Amino acid sequence: MGMPVKRETNDYVIRVVHSPGDVDAAAWNELLALQAEPTPFMRFEYLAALHHSASATPQTGWTARFMILEKDHAMVAACALYLKSHSYGEYVFDHAWASAYAQHGLPYYPKALVAVPFTPVPGARLLARGAAERELLVKALIQWCKAGQLSSLHLLFGSADDRAACQAAGLMLRHTVQFHWSNAQPAYADFDDFLASLSQDKRKKIRQERRKVAQAGVTFRSSFGSEITELDWNFFYRCYQRTYLEHGNAPYLSRDFFHAMARTMPENWLLFVAEREGRPIAVSLIAVHNGCIAYGRYWGALERVDCLHFEACYYQPLQWCIAHGYQRFEGGAQGEHKMARALLPVKTSSAHWLAEPAFAAAVDRFLEREGQGIGQYLDELGQRSPFRTTPM
Numbered sequence: 365m366g367m368p369v370k371r372e373t374n375d376y377v378i379r380v381v382h383s384p385g386d387v388d389a390a391a392w393n394e395l396l397a398l399q400a401e402p403t404p405f406m407r408f409e410y411l412a413a414l415h416h417s418a419s420a421t422p423q424t425g426w427t428a429r430f431m432i433l434e435k436d437h438a439m440v441a442a443c444a445l446y447l448k449s450h451s452y453g454e455y456v457f458d459h460a461w462a463s464a465y466a467q468h469g470l471p472y473y474p475k476a477l478v479a480v481p482f483t484p485v486p487g488a489r490l491l492a493r494g495a496a497e498r499e500l501l502v503k504a505l506i507q508w509c510k511a512g513q514l515s516s517l518h519l520l521f522g523s524a525d526d527r528a529a530c531q532a533a534g535l536m537l538r539h540t541v542q543f544h545w546s547n548a549q550p551a552y553a554d555f556d557d558f559l560a561s562l563s564q565d566k567r568k569k570i571r572q573e574r575r576k577v578a579q580a581g582v583t584f585r586s587s588f589g590s591e592i593t594e595l596d597w598n599f600f601y602r603c604y605q606r607t608y609l610e611h612g613n614a615p616y617l618s619r620d621f622f623h624a625m626a627r628t629m630p631e632n633w634l635l636f637v638a639e640r641e642g643r644p645i646a647v648s649l650i651a652v653h654n655g656c657i658a659y660g661r662y663w664g665a666l667e668r669v670d671c672l673h674f675e676a677c678y679y680q681p682l683q684w685c686i687a688h689g690y691q692r693f694e695g696g697a698q699g700e701h702k703m704a705r706a707l708l709p710v711k712t713s714s715a716h717w718l719a720e721p722a723f724a725a726a727v728d729r730f731l732e733r734e735g736q737g738i739g740q741y742l743d744e745l746g747q748r749s750p751f752r753t754t755p756m
Contacts, residue, residue, distance in 0.1 A: 530715035603664025
C-alpha cells in the first residue's frame with residue numbers, strides 16, 4: 365500500500381492518495397456542503413491540520429489515506445481513510461475484538477478506519493453527490509481492504525446516509541449513546557426561560573452550581589472567531605495540555621494544530637475564559653457550525669473551583685447558544701450527568717466490516733445483543749427527563 369492506487373470502475377475513476385496535498389481542497393469542501401449532515405470537522409482544513417501538525421500521523425498510529433471517486437475529472441465522492449495501528453482516539457471501543465483476534469493468532473492491526481481522528485461528532489463521513497456514488501465508495505473501500513489483506517473496516521459516527529450505504533454493502537451497525545441539547549420551539553428567550561422548562565430539582569441544582577462559581581469570584585468572557593487572540597489560544601493550550609497530563613497522558617492534539625485552526629477556520633471556534641481577580645484560570649473551547657449547531661470540545665483549568673467544569677462546559681455555552689439562536693449543542697461522548705443539564709440521549713452509529721467470516725459472524729451476534737441493551741438503556745434514560753411534566 366505504499367503507492368497511490370488508481371483504477372477504473374465503469375465510468376468512474378477511484379484514486380487513493382496519501383497526503384492532503386494530493387486532494388483538491390475546494391472540491392472536497394464543495395462536496396461536504398452537499399451533505400445532509402455536514403460538520404466543520406470534515407472540512408479539508410481540519411483534516412489537513414491534523415496531518416500537518418503531526419497530531420494524526422503514522423508516528424501517532426494514524427496513517428492517512430484519502431479515497432476519491434471521480435467522474436469526468438470531477439470529484440463525486442470522497443472520504444478520509446486511516447490505517448490504524450491501535451484503537452485509541454476513536455471513542456468506539458473494539459479492544460475486545462482485537463484481543464479475540466490476538467488469542468487466535470490473527471493480526472487485527474492495521475485496520476482501516478473512516479473517521480475524524482479524536483472527534484466523536486456525528487455527521488457525514490462518506491462525501492458523495494448522491495446515494496449511488498456513496499454506495500460505490502463503500503464497495504471501493506471494502507475492495508481496497510481486501511486487496512491490502514486488512515482485518516477490518518470501521519466507519520465511526522456516520523450520518524443516516526452513511527448508514528444506509530453501509531447497510532446496502534453488508535456492513536454491521538453498532539450503536540452508542542451521546543447527549544445533545546436542543547433549543548425549544550419557539551426558542552428560549554434567555555437562560556432563565558430555559559431553566560423554567562426544567563423540573564424543580566434540576567432547576568434548583570443548576571442555580572446552586574452557578575451560584576458556587578459566582579461566589580468563588582469567577583467571571584467569564586467569551587471570544588468568537590478572529591476575536592480569539594494568540595494569547596487566548598496559548599492560554600487555552602496550556603489548560604488543555606494540563607488536563608491530559610494530570611491523567612498521565614500526552615494531549616492528542618499539538619499546539620500547531622490549534623495554530624492552524626486560528627489561521628484557517630477561525631469562524632468555527634468560540635472560546636470561554638474563566639477569570640478570577642483579573643487572572644485567567646480555566647477555559648472551554650466550543651466549535652460552531654452554520655449559525656445553528658455548537659459542539660462541546662475541549663476544556664482545562666489551572667485552579668480547582670467547585671462546579672467550574674459545569675459552568676465552563678455547559679452553562680456558559682448553553683447561555684450563549686440561547687442568546688445567539690443556536691438550535692443544538694452537542695455535549696460529546698458519554699456522560700449521563702449531562703442529562704441533569706438538559707442534554708438528552710441520542711443514538712449514534714458506526715458501521716463495521718470484518719474480513720474473517722467466523723469473526724464477522726461472532727461480532728454480528730454480539731452486536732445484536734449489545735443493540736438490545738442500548739435500546740433498553742435509551743428507554744430507561746427516556747424515563748428520566750429533566751423537563752417539567754406540567755406547566756408552571
